[in-house]
Amino acid sequence: MARAAVFDMDGTILDTLDDLQLSLNRTLxxxxxxxxxxxxxxxMVGNGVPRLIELAVGETCPDEERARVLARFKEVYGDHCNDHTRPYPGIVAMVARLREQGVRVAVVSNKVDFAVRELADLHFPGVFDAVLGQRDDIPRKPDPTMVFRALETLGVAPEDACYVGDSEVDVLTAANSGLEPLIVTWGFRSRESLIENGATVLVDTPEELEALILA
Incomplete structure (x- = not known):
């Protein structure tokens, strides 16, 4: 049994896509x-807000304007990050059962830190032992720093933990941090895309995910 499970947020435990799209389009x-x-x-999502804005405005956008768009998006999304966002069915109960079995749980996300903490508090109050979002002092995933900081907080070694995500970024994050990768199929990428990007363990339901973590 894994002593800890480190979860991505967007597309893994929370369906945030509608609020991301609406906030982006309002800003644009x-x-x-x-x-x-x-x-x-x-x-476009998965590599953090700065990369999302880079893709949205295009390579020819002047740096000054890109910075203004980025700043404004953070304001808009801060006001609307929970308008339509919901946990995926079965996720809340599954995480609770993991905790009952003694598994420590964390969230690490390329989403801006204030939004990660707000959404974790709203939808999983008091559940996660560590919550980290993108900050200036932490490189974005797939750099493993964020995962290692979470594991340090949990007091668990990488070989005793698994990593749960939904994208090619998460496949690389798990590999870079040395955690067993469990990649869910209900998120933002297709099964075919996940396989093409190196996912070897695909998980179709929260119940299957729980069984793998507790195995």
């Missing part, structure tokens, strides 16, 4: 830019 509209479809935003 203010700057006279065209909106993106839900499918387009789904493909």
């Amino acid at each position: 509209q203010e700057f006279g830019r065209e909106p993106y479809s839900l499918a387009e935003v789904r493909a």
Whole structure:
């Protein structure tokens, strides 16, 4: 049995896509830019907000304008990050059962830190032993620093933990940190894309995920 499970947030424990798309399009509209479809935003998220904005405004956007768009998006998303966001079915109960079995749990996300903490408090109050989002002093995943800091807080070695995510970023994060990767199929990437990007253990339900963690 794993002593700890480290979870990604967006696409893994929370369905945040609608709020990300709506906040992005509100921001882009203010700057006279065209909106993106839900499918387009789904493909763009996963590498943190700065990268999302880079993709949204394009390579030819001047640095000064990109910085303004980024700053404004953080404000808009801060006000609307929980309008439509919900845990995936079965996730809350599954995490609670893991804790009952003595598994320590953490969240590490490329989402900005204030939003990660707010959403964790709203949907999983008092549940996670460590919660880390993107900050200036922590490199974004797939760099393993965020995972290692979470494990340090938990007091668990990498070889005694597993990593749960939903994207190619998470596949690389698990590999870089030396954690067993458990990649869910209900998130922001297709099964085919996950396999193409190196996922070897695909998980289709929270119940299956729980069984693997406790095995």
